[in-house]
Amino acid sequence: MDFFEEMPSLGRRDLMNLRKGIDAGFRSFSRSYGEDLENFFDPLLQFLIFFEKLLIAAPWPIILLIIASLTWLGSRSWKIAAGSVICFILIGYLGMWEDTMSTVAMISVATLICISIGIPIGVLMSRSDRLQSIITPVLDVMQTIPSFVYLIPVVMLLGIGKVPGLLAVCIYALPPIVRLTNLGIRLVDKQVLEAADAFGSSYWQRLKDVQIPLALPNIFAGVNQTIMMALAMVVIASMIGVKGLGIPVLQAIANQYLALGLFNGLAIVALAIIFDRVTQAFGKRLQRHQVGGPNV
Amino acid sequence: MSDSEALIRIEHLYKIFGSRPQTKLSLVKQGISKQELLEEHHHVLGLSDINLEIPKGSLQVVMGLSGSGKSTLIRHINRLIEPTAGEIWVGSGDVLKMEKVQLREFRRHRTAMVFQRFALLPHRTVLENVSYGLNIQGIAKDEAYKRAERWIERVGLAGYEQHFPAKLSGGMQQRVGLARALATDADILLMDEAFSALDPLIRTDMQNILLDLQEELHRTIVFITHDLDEALKLGDQIAILRDGGMVQQGTAQQIVMKPADDYIMDFVRDINRARVLRIRGVMAREGLPENADGAIPEHISLEDALPRLASAGHEAVPVQNKQGQVVGSITVEAVIQAMIRPDHDNRN
Ligand SMILES: Nc1ncnc2c1ncn2[C@@H]1O[C@H](COP(=O)(O)OP(=O)(O)OP(=O)(O)O)[C@@H](O)[C@H]1O
Ligand SMILES: [Mg+2]
Numbered sequence: 001m002d003f004f005e006e007m008p009s010l011g012r013r014d015l016m017n018l019r020k021g022i023d024a025g026f027r028s029f030s031r032s033y034g035e036d037l038e039n040f041f042d043p044l045l046q047f048l049i050f051f052e053k054l055l056i057a058a059p060w061p062i063i064l065l066i067i068a069s070l071t072w073l074g075s076r077s078w079k080i081a082a083g084s085v086i087c088f089i090l091i092g093y094l095g096m097w098e099d100t101m102s103t104v105a106m107i108s109v110a111t112l113i114c115i116s117i118g119i120p121i122g123v124l125m126s127r128s129d130r131l132q133s134i135i136t137p138v139l140d141v142m143q144t145i146p147s148f149v150y151l152i153p154v155v156m157l158l159g160i161g162k163v164p165g166l167l168a169v170c171i172y173a174l175p176p177i178v179r180l181t182n183l184g185i186r187l188v189d190k191q192v193l194e195a196a197d198a199f200g201s202s203y204w205q206r207l208k209d210v211q212i213p214l215a216l217p218n219i220f221a222g223v224n225q226t227i228m229m230a231l232a233m234v235v236i237a238s239m240i241g242v243k244g245l246g247i248p249v250l251q252a253i254a255n256q257y258l259a260l261g262l263f264n265g266l267a268i269v270a271l272a273i274i275f276d277r278v279t280q281a282f283g284k285r286l287q288r289h290q291v292g293g294p295n296v
Numbered sequence: 297m298s299d300s301e302a303l304i305r306i307e308h309l310y311k312i313f314g315s316r317p318q319t320k321l322s323l324v325k326q327g328i329s330k331q332e333l334l335e336e337h338h339h340v341l342g343l344s345d346i347n348l349e350i351p352k353g354s355l356q357v358v359m360g361l362s363g364s365g366k367s368t369l370i371r372h373i374n375r376l377i378e379p380t381a382g383e384i385w386v387g388s389g390d391v392l393k394m395e396k397v398q399l400r401e402f403r404r405h406r407t408a409m410v411f412q413r414f415a416l417l418p419h420r421t422v423l424e425n426v427s428y429g430l431n432i433q434g435i436a437k438d439e440a441y442k443r444a445e446r447w448i449e450r451v452g453l454a455g456y457e458q459h460f461p462a463k464l465s466g467g468m469q470q471r472v473g474l475a476r477a478l479a480t481d482a483d484i485l486l487m488d489e490a491f492s493a494l495d496p497l498i499r500t501d502m503q504n505i506l507l508d509l510q511e512e513l514h515r516t517i518v519f520i521t522h523d524l525d526e527a528l529k530l531g532d533q534i535a536i537l538r539d540g541g542m543v544q545q546g547t548a549q550q551i552v553m554k555p556a557d558d559y560i561m562d563f564v565r566d567i568n569r570a571r572v573l574r575i576r577g578v579m580a581r582e583g584l585p586e587n588a589d590g591a592i593p594e595h596i597s598l599e600d601a602l603p604r605l606a607s608a609g610h611e612a613v614p615v616q617n618k619q620g621q622v623v624g625s626i627t628v629e630a631v632i633q634a635m636i637r638p639d640h641d642n643r644n
Contacts, residue, residue: 195415198374199429199480200404209431213419289419289460 030157041163048109048162052243055101063101064088071274075281084278087270096245096267103234103244103271106162110169110230115223118174122181122219123207132182139175147172147236155240165242169233176225184218185211220283227275234268245271302349303516304356304373304484309346309382311368311540314339317380330539342368344540346382350533352483353514357531359521359563364537366520370486373518374407375399386484404433408477412489414469416461422448422472423457429480447475451505467498471505478509485517492521503529507595511618524563528552528572536560549577553634569635570599575615578634579624585614588622598631605631 010018055063064085072081091100125132151168158164188211196206212219238246245264252261312320312333320339330341343365350356358366371377372384375391384391386406394402408429416425423441426448430440448457451471461469470490477485491499503526510517521527527534528548535545536559544556552573555561576594591614592604605613605628612625 189415191411191413191415192417194376195409195411195417197376198403198407198409198486199432200400200402201432202400205432209428210417213417216419290462 026153026156034157034159037157038163041158041167044109044113044166045161045163048105048166051109052102052105055105056098060092060097071278074278076285077281080274080277080281084274087274091267091270094263094267096248096264099243099245099248099264100267100271102242103246103268106166106169106234106237106242106244107227107230107271107275110166110173111223111227113166113170114174114177114226114230117170118177118222118226119181119219122178122222123185123211125178125182126185126211135178139178142171143175147233151236151240160241162242165237165240168240169230169237169242172233173226173229176229177219177222180218180222180225181215184215184222187218188214216286217283220279220286224276224279224283227279228272231268231272231275301352303352303387304348304350304518305383305385306346306348306369306372307383307385309343309369309372309384310380311342311365311372311377312339312380313342321381341540342377343372343379346537346542348535348542348545350516350518352516354532355510355517355519355530357519357521357527357534358537359524359527359534360537361522363539365540366522366537367488368540369537370488370518370520373484373486374403374409404429404480406482407484407486408480408482410470410473410477410485410487410490412492414461414466414473414493416469416472416476418461421458421460422453422464425461425472426475426479428476429482433480444475444479447479448472450478450509451475465498466494467502470494470502474502474506478513478515483515485515487517487519489520489522491526492523499526506530524567525572528567528577529574536563547577548573549634565637568599569637570602571597573598573634575601575626576624578630579615579626580612580630581624583625584622585612585625588614588616588620590614591616591622592626593618594623598635601626602628602631 009015067088068081068085071084072078075081088100091097121135125135147168150171151164154164154168158167192210192214193206196210201209234242234244235246235249238244238250245268248260248264249268251257252264310321310324311317312324314320314337317339320333320337323337324333324341324344328337328341333339333341346369348356358369360366368377372379373386373391375384375394379392386402389402391399391402417428420428423444427437427440427444430443431437435443445457448454451474453468453471453475456464456468461472464472470493473490477487491502494502506517507530519530521530528551531548533545534548534551536543536551536556538559544551544560546554551560552564552567552569555564574595574597575592578598579594590604590608592601594615594617605626608628610627610629612627614622615624615626617623
């Protein structure tokens with residue numbers, strides 16, 4: 001009856017050895033390749049630092065002007081553009097300008113990375129059901145695993161700093177764009193695809209003239225979600241040395257500074273809302289050719 | 297027309313859908329029914345022993361009920377579907393021997409297709425849609441737009457160049473589809489139920505546009521329909537499919553006058569012969585009259601021709617085409633003969 005009373009399990013010593021073995025293996029892997037990886041990511045680091053410095057060093061009125069024009073170009077809405085500018089003025093007035101610029105730099109670079117990796121993966125995935133059945137569970141794991149858990153191997157490999165933080169953000173934020181690119185391409189009207197074939201399209205012509213443009217609204221919904229998820233990682237990423245709005249939040253938690261936490265938290269929310277409204281409005285404009293779409 | 301050589305030649309074409317079509321080929325060749333193949337062998341008979349020769353410059357209609365294999369047949373001509381067995385020739389080219397790149401060039405320059413549900417690019421304007429085939433061919437944008445504009449005008453859509461398809465009516469969308477196909481200068485036009493989704497009035501319009509264009513362009517057109525009136529109105533030659541097999545081929549005249557079996561008989565029984573048959577299909581093409589005095593146009597219906605023939609008595613009246621050339625002659629007896637509904641005696 002013992003069998004039913006207690007779940008059979010590895011002995012404590014065996015279990016410890018197993019964990020030790022895995023840790024040791026990974027450590028030796030990181031010892032031999034960590035440096036190479038760091039070198040590999042160095043251009044990325046340089047770019048991120050450059051971009052962050054640029055945003056911080058630029059005179060604030062110029063940044064506000066750029067924000068106003070970008071949000072207006074994206075959304076074609078004066079309301080959204082004005083709202084964004086007011087948010088940034090408030091942020092600056094409350095002393096969070098530099099941290100906000102760091103966060104914006106990080107989010108922008110992370111989003112660019114996710115787009116340039118995620119869209120090609122999504123395209124490949126849409127071509128083959130087998131690839132889809134392999135990648136989907138990987139994406140599921142990436143999205144559901146508690147984000148603290150994959151900070152561990154990233155830190156073991158690359159230490160503490162901007163690059164590991166960026167990597168953690170990208171891993172977390174990548175899945176939606178891959179998923180929605182794949183979905184969008186699979187949903188493209190079969191008859192239009194047949195027309196493309198009938199007129200003699202090559203694979204690339206089909207991809208660039210038909211599949212990507214028709215999937216674009218979905219791809220763009222993916223970009224929007226990716227940005228939102230990247231913002232959600234700001235605080236966690238700051239635990240491993242990413243500068244920005246996350247650091248004051250961490251301080252606030254440690255020292256029970258209510259106002260500090262609140263202000264910085266609200267700044268993150270403001271960024272999220274601005275990014276969300278602008279990208280959504282842009283996504284809607286991509287569908288303007290459809291029946292009932294806006295005539296812009 | 298019969299003496300001009302075939303541009304498209306389809307020989308012993310078979311298509312079986314399913315997981316192992318080759319293994320079922322011999323059964324199909326032995327004449328297993330579509331029903332039996334499906335129920336006992338879980339394969340679908342798409343096409344069975346199709347032979348078809350389509351002369352250059354003619355309009356070949358393929359007719360049949362839903363599921364009879366019309367779409368499958370037309371998609372073999374540009375090899376959107378691979379056959380299970382058989383041969384497809386276009387001019388002196390063996391379509392089934394073409395490599396990937398050759399096939400692409402063939403589709404770019406020799407064939408163009410018009411679809412039942414239009415299949416336009418929704419994110420592109422009318423102008424961009426019509427120039428789509430030219431883009432694919434690699435023609436520079438300005439040149440492509442210039443050519444596209446001409447065709448947009450030809451199908452009566454001038455002024456709509458910058459509109460998106462979703463904002464146009466069905467009839468206008470199909471004009472875009474037609475212009476897109478014509479713009480590539482392909483000599484073969486494949487039209488799969490191109491007008492079936494349109495309202496009757498618009499449909500008649502589109503048929504007339506097609507006939508007008510064809511009069512001048514002389515493309516080789518394969519036109520699919522399940523509508524007999526449309527088939528009779530458009531087709532120089534009509535082929536009728538049933539359950540993947542070819543049941544009859546011939547001119548409108550031959551199909552209406554001598555239906556090959558009860559299946560076709562059902563199609564043609566209730567049509568108004570006087571209205572659907574045209575002088576072109578009934579006239580004598582030999583021994584052309586010398587002068588065109590009192591000639592009647594070849595495209596009018598028997599109904600419209602009768603009053604003009606009645607005054608001529610028993611004399612043969614010359615028939616002329618739109619350019620005014622005499623292309624045949626017709627008598628009132630021949631017209632009346634054609635209007636008699638066939639019974640079991642005069643079937644072959
Ligand atoms: N990819 C496919 N797989 C299996 N069966 C198919 C496939 N395509 C067509 N068929 C079958 O082949 C037969 C002929 O189909 P096809 O689409 O050519 O008919 P159709 O004459 O064009 O009919 P419709 O008027 O409905 O368009 C049908 O029984 C259809 O179910
Ligand atoms: Mg069909």
